[in-house]
Amino acid sequence: MAFFFRTKAKSDIVKPTKDLLNRLWQVPKLQKTEEEAAKMLGQMKVLLVGNQEVEAASPEQILNLVNTMIQEDFLYVLAHSLHLLPFEGRKDSQTIFCTILRFRPPGSTAEISPALAYVIDERPEVIIELCRGYNHSESVMPCGVVLREIVKNEDVAQIILCDESQENEAAIRINMIDENKPASGNGVFWDFFPCIDKAAFEVSADAFSTFREIITKHKSIVPKYLSVNFELFFERYHSQLIASNSYVTKRQSIKLLGEILLDRANYAVMTAYVDRGKHLKICMNLLRHDRKMVQYESFHVFKVFVANPNKSDEVVRILTQNRDRLLKFLPTFLDDRTEDDQFNDEKAFIIRQIELLPAGA
Amino acid sequence: MDQSAMASQYQVLEELGSGSFGVVYKAVEIATGELVAIKHIDLESSEDDIQDIQQEISVLSTCASPFVTQYKTSFLRGYKLWIVMEYLGGGSCLDLLKPGPFEEKHIAIICRELLMGLDYLHQEGKIHRDIKAANVLLAHSGGVKLADFGVAAQLTNIKSQRNTFVGTPFWMAPEVIQQAGYDFKADIWSLGITAMEMVNGEPPNASTHPMKVLFLIPKAPAPRLEGSNYSKDFKDFIAACLVKDPDRRPTAKELLQHRYIKTAGRVDSLQELIQRRQMWDGSRGRSANPKFYEETMNTMSALGDQEDWLFDTVKAPTMVMPKQTQSHTQRRRKEPKIHDEIQHSPETLLSRLTLNETEQTSPPPSTVRRATMKRSSSGFGTTPSPAKRRFSGQKQPLAPSTNFGNAGSTVRQFRRVSDNSPEMSPNASIAEGDENRPPKVETVTKEALLGRRAYSKAIDPALQEIYAQTGNPIKREAISRVALAWDSLDKDDPDGEYHLLKLIIAKVQSDPKLAALLPPSQPPTPQKPKLVLAQNNPHLKSHRRRQSSLLPTEDMWTDKPLQLPGELIPGLEHTKQLADVLYSKWAEGLKNRWPNV
Incomplete structure (x- = not known):
């Protein structure tokens, strides 16, 4: 009997599950459909990863399953309907996504899994749908986890950065991307800004982690993207993230800004950034924010302005004008951080640099 | 969604204890009347990456099991994160151990429930990593739940392993200490230690210094329960949990089949432990002396009262530098920096402000909220607890405190030692002295101060101006009624006043037609730096409105070559x-x- 069961194709599960997912959109949504869909996804998960009693399916069977999923356009339907599923169904979907997108048949020499290759080349809408998962509080966690898993891939990050499709439109194709073309600011990437600024804590925090992955992990595309979209990016970064009312968003985004600027790959972005007087002003005001950790993180941005050997006239003028004020302010700035040697060294260095400036007008 | 508004959905009551990071309060969800536990995490005082805290939330929020404390929601209130969880009235096992060790029959029930919880977690690919009596909570009904996921791990792959060194020394499995990679089995070891803790009142080696314990556990033979006082089954169960080789240690599922567990009774009988504790409290004449929740957002920003940076937006000549600047600078630099009359760091201003604000109420600094982390049993008077706990004060950093819940004893991976004392809030626990005092305590919040300020600087003058300009007596009457109403709002609820104002401004901004009334938000560089008001001060808006036409265009740098020659x-x-x-x-x-x- 057990033998008999094993011979049944594992991939038979895909089509009925897809049909159930599609039925979730019917109004009114039936609880029975929900439960059945969740049950099927649970079975699919066990097939893929096994559990304490059952071993996972063999690699050949999984490959078969992947191929059926591709034929049936299953991943898109799953991403699209994720938020309609009940709690366990959403968690299982996350596992299914992660496993499928990571799965490579034994002996495969391809750099990425067949499923991810398919998504990138043929069905980028899956990626965009996952990003839209941030629109529903239910689907934030699973979509966030899957996204962070796949944005490690440069093409996926590129698609998210450049896509400007609206709902129900075809997403941008990877081979059509013109990296010199400025973004309109309406694409799915730009939706991260208001989401991080305004959404409930859990949503905002998850979106920020994904945003951060996209921005920090791809040294060959992001610096270019930031240069092409310099004004737009930093205008939104300042007005929506750094000026956010959320303490966490503010603190995290200042910290991330420091990381962006100090990344060697972003050298051109950094020099352009620290040339602007208005950026220095924002930063200097943050040094005086009423929360110490905000002050601390802004110091790590401020130091880049001061340490820059090729300061712009405007930056020099602001620093010179405030030279005396800074020299009064900095010695007592966060002076309770007595144990933080690196900070104190850097502070001493910064103070010295400012002392070396000509006296203020 | 306004995050701060979410906090007003809860009425926060007394303190329950402190968890691995943050203080836990009992609270009522106002809409439903349901009791909840809310953990307040001071993000400002934790240098831990905020991402670690998110980790805890993401582990919690993906758990749905009757054996795990149910997570409800979380939101930010200022720099504090509130995590709302189900309330469990029975207290923690550590708390219930205070009257004395548990009986075997109770331990069997607790262990069975814990194994079901662990089985759930392990199936989900989660490792708790900090199983101990302090992290086991009981419902009034006797239900047993795992709590405090402060250091829990989520594995992406069912077979993957961890290397991180976390947990609390006495309960740590040998493989965790050796950092040779470990998995779910680490929780089983800790469960065995917890069982011993419940029968002895403390974990094995409790009198040893925690650092020494770290060397001891991997080297010494696994602890065993000895003596004829204990049943064979119980001794065997402990021996099964405490197998040093994780590969030979059984899983949670296997242990559920153990005789000791199979014969355990119903959870109802755990109510005896809760009653025992209540009687113990009663017999010691310990009056309920709860510490009530108080806002500690009383760190008023000095913004606006402080000499600001000088940013003029004059475009013209850049840097006219006198030739002799250099020597001049050198001399300048040597001047002592003591004569700082005008300008102080935000901190000094801040602390001074806080002190002034709360002078009348400030109790001795020893009752500062944060001190509760270390106050081992001060709440119950100075009598040592009868349980044979022998932790000397010197061991504080790692020794478990006898607090409810779990004191700051759990080792977290990234905790950097932060020397800056946490937000000292002089009015932190006024309720201490007077237990009859209602939980509502006068608070001086940042919002309240801003609210008052907005009233005196903007709203009141504006109302008077309008009143003076209005001729029609009926209209005048209406305005004066508004003024009166606002006056009483300012007297009674400056905090609300601030939020009201903030909301009004936000609402105006969000309506496209109304938003035209307000100038586009400027980077914080008003033309006259002297006139810096709170960003949300409506006075500032009107000020800007008047001036906006005069503002020079900010961006003169776009045409500048990006890289200047040195x-x-x-x-x-x-x-x-x-x-x-x-x-x-x-x-x-x-x-x-x-x-x-």
Whole structure:
């Protein structure tokens, strides 16, 4: 009997599950459909990863399953309907996504899994749908986890950065991307800004982690993207993230800004950034924010302005004008951080640099 | 969604204890009347990456099991994160151990429930990593739940392993200490230690210094329960949990089949433990002396009262530098920096302000909220607890405190030692002295101060102005009624006043037609730096409205070449090279600070 069961194709599960997912959109949504869909996804998960009693399916069977999923356009339907599923169904979907997108048949020499290759080349809408998962509080966690898993891939990050499709439109194709073309600011990437600024804590925090992955992990595309979209990016970064009312968003985004600027790959972005007087002003005001950790993180941005050997006239003028004020302010700035040697060294260095400036007008 | 508004959905009551990071309060969800436990995490005082805290939330929020404390929601209130969880009235096992060790029959029930919880977690790919009596909570009904996921781990792959060194020393499995990679089995070891803790009142080696314990556990033979006082089954169960080789240690599922567990009774009988504790409290004449929740957002920003940066937006000549600047600067620098009459760091201003604000109520500094972390049993008077706990004060950093819940004893991976004492809030626990005092305590919040300020600086003058300009007596009457109403709002609820104002402004901004009334938000560079008001001060808006036409265009830099050739300042040429070297060396050092960049 057990033998008999094993011979049944594992991939038979895909089509009925897809049909159930599609039925979730019917109004009114039936609880029975929900439960059945969740049950099927649970079975699919066990097939893929096994559990304490059952071993996972063999690699050949999984490959078969992947191929059926591709034929049936299953991943898109799953991403699209994720938020309609009940709690366990959403968690299982996350596992299914992660496993499928990571799965490579034994002996495969391809750099990425067949499923991810398919998504990138043929069905980028899956990626965009996952990003839209941030629109529903239910689907934030699973979509966030899957996204962070796949944005490690440069093409996926590129698609998210450049896509400007609206709902129900075809997403941008990877081979059509013109990296010199400025973004309109309406694409799915730009939706991260208001989401991080305004959404409930859990949503905002998850979106920020994904945003951060996209921005920090791809040294060959992001610096270019930031240069092409310099004004737009930093205008939104300042007005929506750094000026956010959320303490966490503010603190995290200042910290991330420091990381962006100090990344060697972003050298051109950094020099352009620290040339602007208005950026220095924002930063200097943050040094005086009423929360110490905000002050601390802004110091790590401020130091880049001061340490820059090729300061712009405007930056020099602001620093010179405030030279005396800074020299009064900095010695007592966060002076309770007595144990933080690196900070104190850097502070001493910064103070010295400012002392070396000509006296203020 | 306004995050701060979410906090007003709860009425926060007394303190329950402190968890691995943050204080836990009992609270009522106003809409439903349901009791909840809310953990307040002070993000400002924790240098831990905020991402670690998110980790805890993401583990919690993906759990749905009757054996795990149910997570409800979380939101930010200022720099505090509130995590709302189900309330469990029975208290923690550590708390219930205070009257004395448990009986075997109770331990069997608790262990069975814990094994079901662990089985659930392990199936989900989660490792709790900090199982101990302090992290086991009981419902009034006797239901047993796992709590405190402060250091829990989520594995992405069912077979993957962890290397992180977390947990609490006495309960740590040998393989965790050796950092040779561990998995779910680590929780089973800790469960065995917890069982011993419940029968002895303390974990094995409790009198040893925690650091020494870390060497002891991997080296010494696994602890065993000895003596004829205990049943064979119980001894055997402990021996099964405490197998040093994780591969030979059974899983939670296997242990559920153990005889000791199979014969355990119903959870109802755990109510006896809760009653025992209540009687114990009663017999000791310990009056309920709860610590009530108080806002500690009383750190008023000095913004606006402080000499601000000088940013003029004059475009014209850049840097006219007198030739003799260099020597001048040198001399300047040597001047002592003591005569800082006008300008102080935000901190000094801040602390001074806080002190003034709360002078009348300030109790001795020893009752500062944060001190509760270390107050082992001060709440119950100075009598040592009868349970044979022998932790000396010196062991504080790692020794478990006898607090409810779990004191700051759990080792977390990233905790850097932060020397800056946490937000000292002098009015933190006024309720201490007077237990009859209602939980509502006068608070001086940042919002309240801003609210008052907005009233005196903007609303009141504006109302008077309008009143003076209005001729029609009926209209005048209406305005004066508004003024009166606002006055009483200002007297009774400046905090609400602030939120009201903030909301009004936000609502105006969000309506496209109304938003035209307000000037586009400017970067914080008002033309006259002296006139810096709180950003949300409506006075500032009107001020800007009047001035907005005069503002010069900000952006004059777009046409500038991005990279200037090294600018040569007369007399400073020699520093450039030095700066270059230092800069690159130092940028390298910064990379170490963020190795993942």
